């Protein structure tokens with residue numbers, strides 16, 4: 001690997017000075033894509049005929065990148081890692097991707113993901129599980145699994161992702177890289193396969209905070225095709241990275257971070273939390289005030305169930321258009337459309353997704369709506385209001401990501417499988433989706449030789465501040481730009 005371990009600015013300098021060409025970068029990135037595909041199964045498509053782009057003043061021009069397979073890409077297979085769309089080739093580009101293309105970015109592959117974004121393991125892709133580049137016996141987490149794997153393995157400096165509950169920020173943590181989802185509506189959702197529209201965010205996975213700022217500066221913007229987008233033209237993420245954080249205030253939640261809150265904490269959880277508090281000390285050393293706050297335990301414990309109800313309900317509705325009639329391979333040998341659709345959906349979706357559709361249909365039934373769907377919305381509001389109250393006093397909430405390092409590849413598929421306190425820690429990033437808050441994960445060390453991470457989440461529209469704090473903290477720790485090594 002000669003170039004692809006570098007940052008976007010470094011690559012831009014090399015391109016500008018003529019020391020390397022876009023073609024050379026693409027060739028290296030494609031070669032690495034094939035190696036990473038053989039070892040970790042990270043891609044749905046590798047674009048061997050990717051063409052170089054002219055070098056302009058745009059920092060992204062001529063530089064290779066990956067795009068998650070739930071982004072519509074015109075003329076290029078876009079499956080969302082589902083058998084139901086295994087041959088689907090869109091006739092238009094997702095807005096976010098067309099913006100990257102306009103900036104001169106060169107897509108070299110489409111990255112594998114949990115089917116339609118519904119999952120947190122990277123093991124439900126129709127092309128098989130994505131393995132962690134730090135340790136092949138571990139998951140990458142999901143659903144932006146292939147993107148995280150490829151960036152961590154040094155295939156290119158960045159890949160796009162999507163995040164409905166934590167799907168950018170958890171894989172970034174497990175792979176030792178940076179994952180950023182901006183405020184809801186900053187990046188258009190047009191052309192992203194919808195999962196749960198009120199929670200869906202686009203974003204990016206990179207190896208440093210500045211690269212995340214550079215890429216999202218290009219992806220963001222108002223779009224007439226997504227009425228939830230807003231004018232962010234005054235927000236300049238890269239320019240906001242001054243590293244000046246004196247007087248900034250963060251808080252962490254006692255109920256999630258104090259080891260005494262857990263009945264039988266694992267050794268990994270203990271080390272993960274100790275590691276987190278080391279980062280908190282570093283934050284203090286660079287001038288950030290960090291305080292402990294307390295949040296109602298019952299409310300925290302309810303978050304994961306709220307997620308299940310709302311995300312499954314929205315997904316069931318969004319995916320009712322997948323019938324095998326307009327999109328996807330038609331089922332053959334049926335003399336009526338109901339049996340045809342049934343066959344397509346039964347054979348096409350994995351069992352995890354079908355289970356979620358059962359939950360979604362159940363909570364949306366008129367006799368159940370009040371008890372499940374509307375109550376979940378109420379608890380969502382309580383959680384958002386609680387975080388918004390914190391943002392009155394603090395620039396952000398700083399918390400550990402997950403309950404330790406990457407889980408084993410054969411680990412649980414079910415997001416409701418642990419005790420409540422542990423689940424609350426594993427799933428708190430969902431609150432960032434409930435409120436549409438800007439949220440960034442950065443690596444903060446290692447447990448058992450595997451990367452672990454912390455997350456900073458701030459108030460809506462305060463992306464510049466959140467990123468700048470992450471940038472300053474990244475500088476104070478030695479984990480920036482790391483490339484995964486699996487020991488082979």
Ligand code: GLN
Nearest residue numbers: 117119120164165166167
């Ligand atoms: N792990 C969560 C789920 O399974 C998050 C998915 C996401 O953010 N797309 O739904």
